[in-house]
Amino acid sequence: MIELHQFPIDWVLPSPSPFCLKVETWLRMAGIPYENAAWTPQSAPMGKAPFVVHEGRKLADSSVILRELTAAYDVQLDVGLSAESRATALLVQRTLEEHAYWGMLQVRWVDDAGWASYRHVIGSLLPALARPVLVPMLRRSVLKSTRAHGLGRHPRGEILRRACADLDAVAAILGDRQFLLGDQPRSIDAVVYAFLAQVAVVELPNELQEHVSAKPEIMAYIARMKGRFWAEDP
Numbered sequence: 001m002i003e004l005h006q007f008p009i010d011w012v013l014p015s016p017s018p019f020c021l022k023v024e025t026w027l028r029m030a031g032i033p034y035e036n037a038a039w040t041p042q043s044a045p046m047g048k049a050p051f052v053v054h055e056g057r058k059l060a061d062s063s064v065i066l067r068e069l070t071a072a073y074d075v076q077l078d079v080g081l082s083a084e085s086r087a088t089a090l091l092v093q094r095t096l097e098e099h100a101y102w103g104m105l106q107v108r109w110v111d112d113a114g115w116a117s118y119r120h121v122i123g124s125l126l127p128a129l130a131r132p133v134l135v136p137m138l139r140r141s142v143l144k145s146t147r148a149h150g151l152g153r154h155p156r157g158e159i160l161r162r163a164c165a166d167l168d169a170v171a172a173i174l175g176d177r178q179f180l181l182g183d184q185p186r187s188i189d190a191v192v193y194a195f196l197a198q199v200a201v202v203e204l205p206n207e208l209q210e211h212v213s214a215k216p217e218i219m220a221y222i223a224r225m226k227g228r229f230w231a232e233d234p
């Protein structure tokens with residue numbers, strides 16, 4: 001049984017992390033049995049969430065996890081995809097994970113308004129006694145990382161303009177298709193669902209959330225993925 005180490009949370013989504021939600025959604029899509037396990041920075045091979053334990057071996061980084069488990073379980077999700085579809089999937093993945101993600105950090109962690117709500121979500125992951133020290137410390141660390149990435153050095157308007165452009169590009173590729181690459185879900189849909197669902201969370205209102213909520217094709221896609229792979233969730 002796969003152990004999925006991530007942040008246990010009682011929230012509107014199963015995880016506040018798009019990377020954790022990606023892996024958990026993908027495990028469901030692939031039909032691989034798993035159990036959730038608590039994540040600690042000390043136990044994580046790369047200090048990030050998620051990681052999995054598969055046959056006693058730790059695998060870190062969501063993309064490595066999907067690649068290794070696809071081979072280990074002979075997962076057929078992407079069988080038959082054309083080279084062009086695989087390229088589209090890769091570019092969409094990079095856009096969401098390596099670029100739009102940093103815009104999402106802006107509205108949750110950097111903006112004072114977003115942080116006023118999101119700090120409670122982060123706080124709920126931590127022992128009560130440690131919260132007063134760890135919550136501001138984590139925020140400082142995220143702020144530092146957004147500057148180190150580079151996007152965080154831009155004015156807020158530019159960061160959000162770029163993140164909205166990323167989401168528009170994904171919406172344009174999706175169009176009126178059921179899933180990103182056609183009428184059946186592929187691995188890339190775990191990525192797209194995880195990121196779009198995180199942006200659309202209504203409990204954290206912000207411009208990205210408003211932008212995505214105004215796109216019926218995106219909201220229908222989120223509902224479709226949720227209905228198919230997270231049906232038991234409220």
Ligand SMILES: N[C@@H](CCC(=O)N[C@@H](CS)C(=O)NCC(=O)O)C(=O)O
Nearest residue numbers: 017018019047048049050061062063
């Ligand atoms: N490339 C990694 C990114 C994972 C990642 O950034 N996870 C965040 C949570 S959303 C994390 O653990 N951040 C803690 C840190 O950066 O110290 C993956 O695909 O798994």
